[in-house]
Amino acid sequence: MSALGGAAAGGEGINPTASVIGIVVLLIALGITFFIASTGGTIALIGIIIGGALIGFGVHFVPVGGAPAAMGQAPGIATGVAMLAAGAGLAGLFGGAWAAELGFAVALGAGAVGGGLMMAITCLMVNVIYVFGMGIPSASGKVDKDPITGDTFPQYKSQGTEGHGLPFISYVGGVIGGTLGGLGGTLIYLELLGVYEAALPILYNVPLEEVLPVAVSLAGIFAVGMFLINAVLTAYNITGTIEGPHDPKFKRFPRAVIAAAVASGVCGMVAIMVVAL
């Protein structure tokens, strides 16, 4: 939601020239990483890029209502894209980081479940407050019928609003978005942790156990930074509010996936350079 009430920017469609330039930048980042950190670093960077793209894609599922939702005039959770994505993704990231010692697949699963759980609880409590606190029914403004339950909306939608509450399809979207965001954030963290665990002991000539806190903390702060970059870029793509996977704005996701992949590639290259140079 625009804080100043300006008209939402962001036209439809992909800008082909800019996208190609972005992909070239991504390939240059991959090339530089291969040059300074050989195959291991490049594989880690590919993991980071996939993680970033997952975050960019996942944020589109999250029902973001912004300020109008807080006044019951638009459906979704009543805060901005960046805040919601950070909340869900970081919850997943912490879950995955906690499980990092239990193996790659378990950690990824823990991250995904952590993010999904965070969004499930958020969506549930949002609906409790909407229905029992504000006394408004859930009705989408973008579609007439819920694609999953088949519930109809128009007769419940108040005049002058874009819908209100959090319909079931938005709830499902939120959980999917949280799951993908947590998965992507954890993937970035695990790849960076692997790079630092391998490089730091050699760089400073100390056993891994002593330098492990530095590796964990570096990977964590880089993962948080990259998560926020990807979430904000996706927020810029959505420009304001989105109801979930049934919203027409959802079709814009290819742009965000390209932008998030390029941003993650460049930032991941810098993060790997910290130990490779």
Add this chain to the structure above:
Amino acid sequence: MSVKVEVSEGGVPHDRIMAIGLVGSLVAIYLTYLNVLTGTQLFSFFGGIGAVFAIWWGTDSIKTLCSYGIGTGVPSAGMISLGSGVIAMLLATKMGVASPIGAVIIAAVLGVILGFLSDKVLNMNIPVMIRMLTELTIAGALILLGFSSMATGSFAFLDMIAGSTTFFGIEVATYSVSLIGGSVIAVIFMLGGIAIQHPFNACLGPNESQDRTQMCAAECGFLSMIAVAVMSFAFLSVGAAILGFIVAFVGWIYTYMEYIKLSKRDAFAWLDAKPIREPKGGA
């Protein structure tokens, strides 16, 4: 293309604020190098001053960017600023004496790429997008570098990952009691992020005036600096940490009083509500 929402007319032009913020921040962060030259830790507080300069500058950049309807709220700009800034800053700390300059250069490169992605790939089509995201990334990197050098007394990577702890009276080198190993940098990240996004978010509106917003930015900067000064007790000598705390506290008191004065100036009317008085002889 979106409608430009008018922000306060007149005042100091953005270019001048950028110049003052960038130069002031760099000079102040470089002054912490006096620690190395003189062998003390007393000059660490200059790092915090540098971060306040960067916050002061970043606030005006956020204002310029968000005067276009970016549709995502003001805080998102602060988040992307610090998120990309931390990446640039950590690589720059590897450069030794050149760290602050290196942080500016690396952050500028990252910022141009992020600005291009937002403006062209995501079709935002906002004229100032690339420039402002570049400025915000540089400001974010300088905020983190400034606060980190204030907490540890140095802007070198090795001093940020290694600390020392006393174990049964013996000084032991350890990696876990350090700025990065102890994840203190995550706290600095949020302190900087809140300080850079709050002022314009709090002061925006039809009655927004530049000097008030900028004073709020300085106030937020010094408030974060107080928290960093408290954290610096873990890494610096007591004298240096207390000096940093006093500088931050005095700066905060001054800017807070000035901010309240400016708020009263801009307000239509204000009421100095006194606390409810207890009647004599008990209720």
